[in-house]
Amino acid sequence: MGSNRYMLFFTPDLINEPITYRMVKDFDLMINILRAEIDDTGGRLMIAFEGSPQQIKSALKYLTDNKVQIKELNEYVHKDADRCTDCGMCVSVCPVSAFVVDRGTWKIIFNSDKCIACGMCIDACPPGAMKLGQ
Amino acid sequence: MGLKRTVEEINARIKKGDAVVMTAEEAIDLVKKDGLEKATEQVDVVTTGTFGAMCSSGAFINFGHSEPPIKMSKVFLNDVPAYGGIAAVDAYIGATEESSNGRHDYGGAHVIEDLIAGRPVKLKATSKGTDCYPRKEIETFITLKTVNQAYLFNPRNMYQNYAVATNSSDRTLFTYMGKLLPNMKNATYSSSGQLSPLLKDPKLRTIGIGTRIFLGGAQGYVSWEGTQYKTNVPMRNGVPSASARTLAVIGDMKQMSTEYIRALYMNRYGISLAVGIGVPIPVIDEDIMRTCALTDEELFAPVVDYALQSRNRRPIQEVSYAELRSGTINVKGKKVKTSSLSSYYKARQIAIELKRQIMEKEFLLTQFVQAMPEERAIRPLDVRSREEVL
Ligand code: SF4
Ligand code: SF4
Numbered sequence: 001m002g003s004n005r006y007m008l009f010f011t012p013d014l015i016n017e018p019i020t021y022r023m024v025k026d027f028d029l030m031i032n033i034l035r036a037e038i039d040d041t042g043g044r045l046m047i048a049f050e051g052s053p054q055q056i057k058s059a060l061k062y063l064t065d066n067k068v069q070i071k072e073l074n075e076y077v078h079k080d081a082d083r084c085t086d087c088g089m090c091v092s093v094c095p096v097s098a099f100v101v102d103r104g105t106w107k108i109i110f111n112s113d114k115c116i117a118c119g120m121c122i123d124a125c126p127p128g129a130m131k132l133g134q
Numbered sequence: 135m136g137l138k139r140t141v142e143e144i145n146a147r148i149k150k151g152d153a154v155v156m157t158a159e160e161a162i163d164l165v166k167k168d169g170l171e172k173a174t175e176q177v178d179v180v181t182t183g184t185f186g187a188m189c190s191s192g193a194f195i196n197f198g199h200s201e202p203p204i205k206m207s208k209v210f211l212n213d214v215p216a217y218g219g220i221a222a223v224d225a226y227i228g229a230t231e232e233s234s235n236g237r238h239d240y241g242g243a244h245v246i247e248d249l250i251a252g253r254p255v256k257l258k259a260t261s262k263g264t265d266c267y268p269r270k271e272i273e274t275f276i277t278l279k280t281v282n283q284a285y286l287f288n289p290r291n292m293y294q295n296y297a298v299a300t301n302s303s304d305r306t307l308f309t310y311m312g313k314l315l316p317n318m319k320n321a322t323y324s325s326s327g328q329l330s331p332l333l334k335d336p337k338l339r340t341i342g343i344g345t346r347i348f349l350g351g352a353q354g355y356v357s358w359e360g361t362q363y364k365t366n367v368p369m370r371n372g373v374p375s376a377s378a379r380t381l382a383v384i385g386d387m388k389q390m391s392t393e394y395i396r397a398l399y400m401n402r403y404g405i406s407l408a409v410g411i412g413v414p415i416p417v418i419d420e421d422i423m424r425t426c427a428l429t430d431e432e433l434f435a436p437v438v439d440y441a442l443q444s445r446n447r448r449p450i451q452e453v454s455y456a457e458l459r460s461g462t463i464n465v466k467g468k469k470v471k472t473s474s475l476s477s478y479y480k481a482r483q484i485a486i487e488l489k490r491q492i493m494e495k496e497f498l499l500t501q502f503v504q505a506m507p508e509e510r511a512i513r514p515l516d517v518r519s520r521e522e523v524l
Contacts, residue, residue: 086477087473088473092322126400126475
């Protein structure tokens with residue numbers, strides 16, 4: 001369920017269209033807007049979908065039909081397990097608590113499906129274990 | 135007062151395979167279960183561990199002589215300057231030294247890690263040339279296998295406790311304590327608390343010059359008091375509740391592993407070296423067992439506001455390691471998320487590994503040759519005239 005996070009890119013001519021509104025209405029999706037920004041290059045909307053795989057598939061098709069570019073955000077950052085020392089510096093820096101301490105082993109677990117791609121952990125990790133996606 | 139043991143007696147038991155060795159965590163549980171007196175009778179050695187950023191670290195390397203020979207004066211290892219003002223082919227590479235080629239995220243600590251990992255490192259050196267050392271420059275590659283000696287000699291490691299860092303200002307601060315978010319959105323700390331070597335023997339009754347320790351995977355030694363060693367600090371439960379003693383340590387890099395030595399880059403601050411150290415504490419009497427069994431609930435650290443850019447930062451309050459480790463602390467009524475800079479996971483691995491080595495007779499304890507200073511106050515550096523310093 002949690003992996004349904006996308007970055008939607010709107011070219012400037014699309015910004016005034018109520019695309020997201022129609023998508024929510026027509027496909028009966030629950031959405032959560034994680035981040036939204038607009039500048040002269042267009043708009044970027046980070047969004048999480050909740051719904052059946054079929055609903056999400058149709059919604060994504062609707063978006064591409066309307067010339068919205070889509071990027072899946074499952075792997076915005078990844079943790080290099082060899083590099084990670086399980087210190088925990090990332091834990092208090094991540095705004096959505098994607099890092100948790102396992103209180104049995106004291107290892108730091110990274111739940112990438114919570115990530116909202118803010119980039120805060122990348123330069124906060126002292127041994128450089130947090131790296132940009134693929 | 136109850137039972138007493140000497141280090142020789144303990145070593146004799148280790149050699150016979152009879153010694154009872156426990157990590158500090160196990161010792162805590164045992165004292166809770168059986169009480170102090172019984173636990174003291176049962177346990178010979180308690181192992182401790184820490185793995186954290188220890189900036190004051192570095193390595194001496196002897197490269198061997200080239201043909202024709204050179205008296206190296208400027209020395210670079212992977213473009214990181216090393217100190218070459220020692221004889222002809224000796225150099226010291228400091229962990230925090232930054233690369234001379236403009237890369238901020240590579241420095242002395244990375245050279246040390248590369249060497250321990252077995253990776254080739256580029257050596258560049260220049261000289262004025264002398265009659266006995268005619269060569270003026272050399273560029274070549276070295277590894278730990280090609281050099282004569284390479285040993286870590288860290289002037290200040292293993293701080294006995296350390297302040298918790300937070301930031302009340304409205305901008306993010308980039309410090310050696312990591313990224314401190316504005317408006318006290320987080321706090322960082324750096325101690326393994328109930329596993330930390332110097333918190334478990336707070337007066338250094340069993341640790342002194344010559345004490346054999348686990349250093350970066352090798353068997354190393356305590357070589358001197360650490361720089362900035364001090365004893366005049368606030369105490370809680372008989373243990374300093376602020377940064378106090380430190381130790382200088384030495385050990386052979388050729389025996390070390392990158393599991394326990396790791397280069398760090400603190401964004402917009404600089405380079406540091408994470409060093410893994412374990413100290414075995416001989417259970418010489420009940421008092422040492424009592425401190426070995428102190429828990430995170432009983433060990434405290436001061437919270438300090440790094441928004442104040444002064445050496446006189448006053449602690450806001452004290453918090454226990456149990457609170458720090460819970461994930462949030464309460465600072466002036468505000469819930470603040472905590473992050474550890476040192477790895478409790480690795481600290482535990484080190485304590486477990488040291489226990490294994492002792493039980494398998496690979497590691498014997500040492501009676502130190504000289505105790506550490508009982509009292510020491512720290513001196514500040516002020517701008518003074520020639521007369522004022524006399
Ligand atoms: S800050 Fe980096 S090294 Fe430390 S636990 Fe997080 S990912 Fe691992
Ligand atoms: S990129 Fe941001 S949200 Fe994602 S894990 Fe790192 S800190 Fe958390």
